[in-house]
Amino acid sequence: MDETVSNVLKEAFAGKIVRKDLTKKIKEGANVPVYVLEYLLGMYCATDDEDSIEQGVQRVKGILADNFVRPDEAEKIKSKIREMGSYTVIDKIEAKLDADSDSYKAMFSNLGLRNVVVNDGYVKKYEKLLAGGIWCILRMTYNRLEERDDQDGDSPYSGRKSRSSPFVIEDLNPIQLAHMDMDEFFLGRRQFDKVQWIDTLLRSVGMEPTQFDDRTKWHLLARMIPLVENNYNLCELGPRGTGKSHIYKEISPNAILVSGGQTTVANLFYNMASRTVGLVGMWDCVAFDEVAGITFKDKDGIQIMKDYMASGSFARGKEEKNASASMVFVGNINQSVDVLLKTSHLFDPFPAAMAYDSAFFDRMHYYLPGWEIPKMRPEYFTNEYGLITDYLAELFREMRKRNFGDAIDQYFRLGRDLNQRDVIAVRKTVSGMLKLIYPHGEYNRDDVAEVVEYALEGRRRVKEQLKKIGGMEFYDVHFSYLDNGTFEEFFVSVPEQSSGKLIPEGQGKPGHIYTVSRGDTGLLGVFKIETEMTTGNGKFDVTGVGSAREAKENLRTAQNYFKANKKQVSGTIDCEMHNFLMHVSDCQGVGVASELALCSFVALCGVALHKPIQSQMCVLGNMSIGGTVSKVEELANTLQVCFDAGVKKILLPMSSAADIPTVPPDLFAKFQTAFYISPEDAVFKALGVE
Template sequence: MKSLGEKLRAVFPDAVVPKNPDSKFWTDLGLPSFLRDWTVRKFIQPDGSIDMSAVERFVRTYMPRKRDWERIKSTLIHEAASVKILTTLRVEIDVATGEALVQFPALGFPKRKREARVEEHVLKEHKSELLSGETWGVVELRWRREAPENQAKEIGRVVVVDFKPFRPYRVDIEHFCSVRREFSLPEWVDVLLGAIDYNPAGFSNLEQKIWFLCRLIPFVQKNFNLIELAPKGTGKTYIFSRVSKYGWLVSGGSISRAKMFYDISRRREGLVSLYDFVALDEVQTISFPDESEIRGALKGYLETGEYRVGDYHGKGEAGLILLGNVTYERQKEGAFFLQELPEVFRESALIDRFHAFLPGWRFPRMRQDMRARGWCLNTEYFSEVLHELRSRALFMEVTKDLLEVPKRADVRDTNAIMRATCALTKLLLPHLLLVDSLSEEDIKVFEQWCLRIARAMRRFIRQQLHMLDAEYPETIPDITLRSL
C-alpha cells in the first residue's frame, strides 16, 4: 500500500516538494512559503536531494535583501551592467509628471522620490500587474543619468527595463479537482495541511483539522468576511501572510479609508480592490483616523463588495478578516467574544455583515512537530489553485442545488451559510466540479463537513449579535440537505 507521500508524487509529479522543518537553512533565508517551495522545485533532484550551495548562490544573486542593495548599486553604477532580481515592487504614477515611479519595499529603495522609474514600454505591456499594488516579479534594472520629467538637471536613476510577473505555474484546475478521487477524505485533508506547511500528525482528530482548514475559506471564496479570535501562537499570522501572494496582512498601526478603498489624492485603488483578502492582524492594536468614516465605508463594502469615495465608485473581491487574540477567560463557548474587538467593530449592523466566526482556541499551538515533513504539495502551486478556485461559479450552483432553504430564512444568514458551504466544498470536494452525479460518500462529506461546519460558524456570529443587541435572535435558519 502506497504512503501518502508516494501517492502525491504519483498524481502531482510536478507539484510536490520535500519539506524539512529541521533545516535551519530555509529559516535563515526568510523566504515566504510560496517562494521557498518554488525555489526547492527549481533545484530538486529526482531522488529528492537538493544542492543547497546552488540554492544559496541563486538566492543571493536573484533574491537580494536590504543588506545586498549596496552591492547591487555598485554593479549598476560602477560596472555599467544590468541586474536581474526577483523581488516585490510597487509602481505609482506621479500626477505631476506622468512618470511611473517604482519602489522596492524588500530592498528599502528608493529613499527619495524619482530615484527609480519604469520604462514606458514595460508599463504598457504589464500595466494590469504593475498598477495593482505590491506585486512579485523578475525585474531587470539599469542605471542611467537623466533628467526627470519637467526638470533640467540630470540625476542618476535606477530604471526598470524589463519585467516578468512571478507566476511560475500554469494551473490545470481540472487535474487538481479530478485527482481528489484518488484520496480518502482523511488523506485529502492531510494533503491540504501539508500544502500550507502543517504536519497532520500534530492535530488531535479530523474535526480539528477541518476546522483549521476553514482559515482558507477567504482564499477560495470572493468577498468572504471572517472573524477569528484565538490564543497567541496558533498560526494566525503565518497562514495569512506566508501562504499566498494574493493576500495582504495589516499588522498594527493606523489604516485609513484611503488605504482600504480609494486614495483620491493619488487616484489609486486601495487594498480591497487589489487582493483576494485583507487581514487585520492583532486587530486590537489597529487604529482608524476617522472611525465613523471607516465604519460607514465597511458597512457598504461588506454587504455588496462596492464602495464610493467622493465621485469614485469602485468594486473589490477581497474578503475582510479580523484576527485578534482572545483572553483565557473567554476561550470557551458562550462567552462574549466581541469585547475583544476595537470599538469601531462593536456595532451589530457591521458584525452581521461578517459571514463566519472561527473559534481559534480549538486549534493547537504551533510546535516544532506541527511543521510539515516529507513530500507535500508545493505551497506556491497550491496558492495558485486556491486563487483559481475563486472564479469557479459552478460550485455555488452545486451548493444551491443540494440545499433546502426555509422560505422565511434570514437573507444574510442564508448567504453566509451558502458561501461557507460552497467554499468548504471547493476545499474538500473539488471533484464535484467535474461529475454529473454525486456518490453517497460525497453527499455524506458535504452534509457533515461542509454544511454542518458552515452552519456552526454562522451560529457563532448570531450568538454574538444577540449578546450585543437583543433585537437579533441567536438562532439561524434550518438549512438542510435537500432530499435527493
C-alpha cells in the same frame, strides 16, 4: 503521509510539488516569504534524486545569498549593480505614478531604492505593483548619467530633463505561476480520497495533518476559504501563537496582511485624488492583523467597510465601485473563552468603535474558534511533500471563478431561524469548503451535510454574540437544516454555548439569589446577591456596588422594608440580634446594577429563615420603599439573558404579564414561570413555602 499517497502526489502533480522540509530548512536562514522560496525550489529541486535535490538546495541557497536583498546589505548590492553593469536581485517592489514625469516609479523594499522608472507594460500586466507591491526577480542595470534626456521622440516630454534613479529595471518577473491548467488539476485531484486530499492541502501550507484531530484540520482549512471565495468575511480570534496570520502573510502572494490595523479609506478602498482603487481591488484577500488596533483616519471608514462587507461595493464621490477581495480579521483573546462569554461577548477584542456595532459583526460570514487550534510547535510543521505554494495560490485564484453555494439545494434546505444574511453566509462557507475539498465538483449527500453543519456552526457563533450585543433583534439562533427527502430537521449548536452556565443546577445557599438587571454600561446582565447572617446588633453592610448612589439607595430600600415588614413574612425573623452582610456580584461585567431592591429583600428573608430559593430560579422586577412592585422593562431581552445563563424558573411581577406577547413563544416556553403581586408574595414563591 503514507508512501502510497506520497507516490500518488508525485505522479498526479509531477513538477508541482516540493518537500516541505527543504522549505523549512532554507526558511530558517532567510527572511523571505514561503512562496518566494518554493518558486526557486520548484525550479531547482523538482526531482526524487537526493543528490540532485542537494545540488538544487545549494543552488537555491546560492541564489538567495547572492541575489536576495537583505536590508543590511543593500549598499553592497547597489555597488554590484553599478560595477557589474547588470545584476539579478530578488526584492519586493511597489510602483507609483509620478505625474510630473508622466512615468511610473518603483520603490524597492529591501534595496531601499526610490524613483526607479518602471516600464508601463509591467504596471499594466501586474497591477499589484500599484497596490502594496509584489515580490519579483529583477535584472537591474545601472545608468551612470543621473540626468538623462528623454529619448522617446513621440513623447510630449521629449527634450525635457527628468530626474530619476540611475538604476534601471531591465527585466521583471513576479514570483508567481505563469499558467494554470485546471483540467490537469481536476484529473490529479481525482486520484485522492477526501482524507488524503485534506492532508495534501494542509501539507501544502506547511502543516503536518497527523498531529491534528479532524476538527482542527477543518479549522485550518477554513482559514483558506477567503482565498477561494469572493467577498468572504472571516473572523478568527484566539490565543497567541496559533498561526492565525501565517497563511495570509507567507503562503499566498494574492493576499496582503495589514499589520497594526491602521489604514485609510484611500488605501483600502478608493483614492479620489488619483482615481485608483485601493487594496480591495488589487488583492484577493485583505487580512487585518491584531483587530484591537484597527483604526481609520477617516470618520466614515467603518461605515464604508460595512457597506463593502455587505455588498462587495462601495461609493466614493459620484461613483460606486465593485471589488471581490475577502476580508479577514484576526486577533488575540487575552482570557479564557468561558470568562469572556460570562462577562462580555466573543467580539470584545475589537476596538471600541466596533465592539458594540451589531451591524458590523452581522456582516461576518464565519467566526473561526481560534481557541480550538493548538499553539504551534515544531512537530506541527511537515517534512513531507506538498504542492508548491505558487501552484496552490493560482489554484485558489482560479477557484474564485466558480460557485458551489447551490450544492445545498440538491439535498437540503435551511431552517426557518436563518434570515437572508445568515443564508448568504452559510452558502458562502459551504461553497468555499467544497471548493477546497472537492474542487472537481464530485461530492455526495453526506459530504455536503458535513460541510453544511460546519458552516451553520460558524455563522451561529456570530449570531450568538450579536444576540448579546443587540438583544432580541438577533433572537433567532437555533440554526438547522432539513433533509429534502425525509424532511428530518437537524439542529446545529456551538460547543462553547453548551457549557459554563452562570446559574448552576442544584439548591443554592440561603440568602443567595440571582436577578437580571441593566448595568451602568447600558447592557443587561446577571447579578448574584450573596447574603450572610451573623450574631450581632442589627447592622447591615453591603459590598460590591462601590460608590454607585442608585444601587446603594435600592439596597437601603430593601433593608428598611425588611425591618418594617419582616413579621408579615414570618414572626420568627429577628433583626435586632443579627448582623446582615450582603455582596452584589456583577457576573457578566455590565457594570453596577440599580434595580436590586426586591431581590435583595427576598435574599434577606431567605437568609433570616435559613431557606434557599428554588434551584435555577431568577427573581425579576423591583419595588419602592412602600412595597409597590414595578414591572420588568424589556421583558423579551431579559428572558433571553436568563435563558443563556441557565435559568429554568423565573419569578415575575404580575404587572409584567401584559408584556408576555412581546416574548417569542418558544423562548417563554423554556421556563417554569410564577407570578407575584407583592414583595411578601415574591418571598413565599421564591422560597417555595406557599
